[in-house]
Amino acid sequence: MKHDFSELRLEGVTRRFAGAGGQAFAALDDLTMTIRRGEFIALLGPSGCGKSTALNCIAGLMPLSGGSIRLDDMRIDTLPPEKRGFGMVFQNYALFPHMSVEKNVGFGLRMQGIPGDQVGKRVAHALRMVQLTGQEHKLPGQLSGGQQQRVAIARAIVIEPPLVLMDEPLSNLDAKLRIETRAEIRRIHRELGRATIYVTHDQDEALSLADRIVVMKDGVVQQIAPPVEVYAQPANLHVARFMGYRNVIELDVLRETAGRVDLGGPDMQLTGIRKQEGNGKRAFVAIRPEEITLGDGPGGRNTIAARVDNVEYCGRDSLVDVITPTGTRLHVRATTSPALGDNVTVNVPVERVLVYGA
Amino acid sequence: MNAPAAAPPLSREPFDRMLLLAVPATLFMLLLFIYPFLYGLMLSFTPQEGGWLANYQKFFTTDNLWPTVWTTLKLALPATIVNVGIALPIAYQMRIKSRWQRWITTILVVPITLGTVLIAEGMLTYFGPKGWLAQFLQLVHLYEGPIRLTHNYWGVLISLIISGFPFAFLLILSYVTGIDPVLARAASTLGAKPLAQFRHIYLPLLAPGLAMCFCLAFVQAFSVFPSAVLLGAPAGPTRVISIAAYEAAFEQYDYSLASAIAMIMGFVQLLIVAAVLGLRGMFYRGPVVGGKG
Numbered sequence: 289m290k291h292d293f294s295e296l297r298l299e300g301v302t303r304r305f306a307g308a309g310g311q312a313f314a315a316l317d318d319l320t321m322t323i324r325r326g327e328f329i330a331l332l333g334p335s336g337c338g339k340s341t342a343l344n345c346i347a348g349l350m351p352l353s354g355g356s357i358r359l360d361d362m363r364i365d366t367l368p369p370e371k372r373g374f375g376m377v378f379q380n381y382a383l384f385p386h387m388s389v390e391k392n393v394g395f396g397l398r399m400q401g402i403p404g405d406q407v408g409k410r411v412a413h414a415l416r417m418v419q420l421t422g423q424e425h426k427l428p429g430q431l432s433g434g435q436q437q438r439v440a441i442a443r444a445i446v447i448e449p450p451l452v453l454m455d456e457p458l459s460n461l462d463a464k465l466r467i468e469t470r471a472e473i474r475r476i477h478r479e480l481g482r483a484t485i486y487v488t489h490d491q492d493e494a495l496s497l498a499d500r501i502v503v504m505k506d507g508v509v510q511q512i513a514p515p516v517e518v519y520a521q522p523a524n525l526h527v528a529r530f531m532g533y534r535n536v537i538e539l540d541v542l543r544e545t546a547g548r549v550d551l552g553g554p555d556m557q558l559t560g561i562r563k564q565e566g567n568g569k570r571a572f573v574a575i576r577p578e579e580i581t582l583g584d585g586p587g588g589r590n591t592i593a594a595r596v597d598n599v600e601y602c603g604r605d606s607l608v609d610v611i612t613p614t615g616t617r618l619h620v621r622a623t624t625s626p627a628l629g630d631n632v633t634v635n636v637p638v639e640r641v642l643v644y645g646a
Numbered sequence: 647m648n649a650p651a652a653a654p655p656l657s658r659e660p661f662d663r664m665l666l667l668a669v670p671a672t673l674f675m676l677l678l679f680i681y682p683f684l685y686g687l688m689l690s691f692t693p694q695e696g697g698w699l700a701n702y703q704k705f706f707t708t709d710n711l712w713p714t715v716w717t718t719l720k721l722a723l724p725a726t727i728v729n730v731g732i733a734l735p736i737a738y739q740m741r742i743k744s745r746w747q748r749w750i751t752t753i754l755v756v757p758i759t760l761g762t763v764l765i766a767e768g769m770l771t772y773f774g775p776k777g778w779l780a781q782f783l784q785l786v787h788l789y790e791g792p793i794r795l796t797h798n799y800w801g802v803l804i805s806l807i808i809s810g811f812p813f814a815f816l817l818i819l820s821y822v823t824g825i826d827p828v829l830a831r832a833a834s835t836l837g838a839k840p841l842a843q844f845r846h847i848y849l850p851l852l853a854p855g856l857a858m859c860f861c862l863a864f865v866q867a868f869s870v871f872p873s874a875v876l877l878g879a880p881a882g883p884t885r886v887i888s889i890a891a892y893e894a895a896f897e898q899y900d901y902s903l904a905s906a907i908a909m910i911m912g913f914v915q916l917l918i919v920a921a922v923l924g925l926r927g928m929f930y931r932g933p934v935v936g937g938k939g
Binding site: 347348349368369370372373374375376378380382383384385386395396399400427429443444447453 | 826828829831832833834835836837838839842846847850851929930932933934935
């Protein structure tokens with residue numbers, strides 16, 4: 289069992305299940321990536337996208353149907369979980385209900401046959417890291433959800449694993465605690481200096497925590513990139529939709545020169561940036577609500593005339609729905625709250641109109 | 647001097663009419679358990695001759711009465727230990743849902759549907775001196791000596807194991823499947839091999855259930871009667887306490903002595919059950935899940 293490593297290589301990792309009618313379907317299809325020491329990787333996607341399957345395959349809790357996993361030169365996908373030595377934090381924490389906090393955290397060390405006095409020292413250190421000193425003798429049932437969650441983290445990191453795997457660890461916490469614990473997880477990751485793989489369906493969590501995000505859908509990787517890139521330059525429409533590009537409109541391609549595309553529809557002309565090749569005739573544009581500005585005068589390029597259809601007040605700003613004369617709906621984040629039925633114009637910069645193939 | 651004003655009566659909880667639902671069960675217990683028990687207890691202290699403790703004196707001084715306690719314990723304790731001991735590993739293996747799980751469970755549970763007498767009949771045919779087992783062993787020259795597995799201690803023990811196993815198995819299976827399998831998976835990621843997962847996670851969480859199962863299986867085995875008569879040697883090695891009570895009541899028509907024997911039988915059972923439940927108190931008895939669901 290290794291405590292340190294330089295890279296974890298996943299090659300064509302695939303997991304198939306027997307589906308309805310004996311038809312095998314791939315819950316995880318051909319995941320290939322290299323994770324380096326020190327990286328924080330988030331597996332992001334809606335439920336059923338294969339992100340938890342990927343995590344279980346890496347942990348060894350689920351055998352692979354294909355592909356291989358290597359930790360440096362050591363092939364590990366054939367090893368049982370107890371020989372891999374990865375720390376794992378489960379969604380429901382999976383604390384041992386009959387053991388005190390101290391016993392829970394020390395379990396992994398005792399399994400490795402580490403002498404008692406050292407176990408005590410390392411458990412105390414891990415509990416300090418998650419700020420649970422003083423709770424050593426309580427049973428998990430006597431702790432709050434947030435404390436249980438931190439015991440689970442301490443138990444996973446105390447064995448000094450090369451890799452910490454986290455399966456939606458914050459999904460059972462309330463909003464405030466979630467943000468606090470998020471920062472804590474990031475700090476612990478930095479202190480350990482190894483690698484973390486974090487499964488989540490929440491793009492905010494992924495964006496704030498990860499060095500690189502793996503966006504998945506239906507078992508297939510859609511994009512692997514740093515948060516800034518996933519956020520601003522989604523690789524395809526699925527990623528765009530998942531990252532909050534709520535306006536997706538299909539238009540005719542009029543002209544295309546050097547990555548700039550002019551598109552037209554019955555009541556709008558838009559110029560955007562090509563992100564994914566298409567058939568050259570039709571294309572989808574994806575625009576984030578916060579990239580659109582609301583005005584009332586005549587504008588230049590990328591200005592669309594529309595009527596206000598709905599206003600949702602959100603405190604700092606408002607979410608305004610506008611409708612073009614032919615019925616295309618656009619979501620706009622606006623700092624002003626127009627009245628229902630007002631005629632307005634909306635404008636979006638060329639570089640924020642992303643064009644995807646039809 | 648003014649008397650202090652009487653405190654206003656505490657507002658009384660409205661009578662919870664749901665409690666009425668417990669009436670039939672309470673009546674049932676009173677009429678069919680508490681009353682006969684108390685009646686038997688009184689009866690045991692009114693012997694046909696002698697002082698009020700004469701029956702108990704007779705039991706503990708008569709050579710064919712007091713050893714029945716040991717005879718019964720010698721059958722019931724090993725049968726219970728074997729049943730719980732075999733049922734535990736099998737139930738543990740059955741915790742994972744598979745194609746075979748339902749079939750194996752069904753086959754293992756079948757003996758519960760057979761009466762003791764039917765099991766005894768089958769055993770006489772199978773384990774008897776000229777039974778299939780003896781014939782088979784002689785055919786393959788594995789064991790040439792006489793097979794004596796009926797009409798003695800072993801016959802009764804085997805029958806107790808056969809009839810008691812499904813019960814212990816079903817009970818333990820329900821305890822095992824109640825434990826969240828994610829706990830064992832968490833233990834495995836922490837370096838626990840399968841045996842260690844069983845020892846450190848399943849066994850401590852199962853312990854209270856095992857104690858419960860042991861008590862129920864023991865009480866069942868301790869009251870053995872038909873198989874001790876049909877498959878044992880009811881005059882000697884398998885003269886269990888229920889046979890002694892039966893003889894007192896229906897052969898000597900001494901209901902008073904029979905009641906005393908029944909009370910002693912109940913007391914021995916209570917003693918063992920109390921000891922096992924006392925041990926159970928040493929284990930964790932809370933919920934067996936690992937956190938928020």
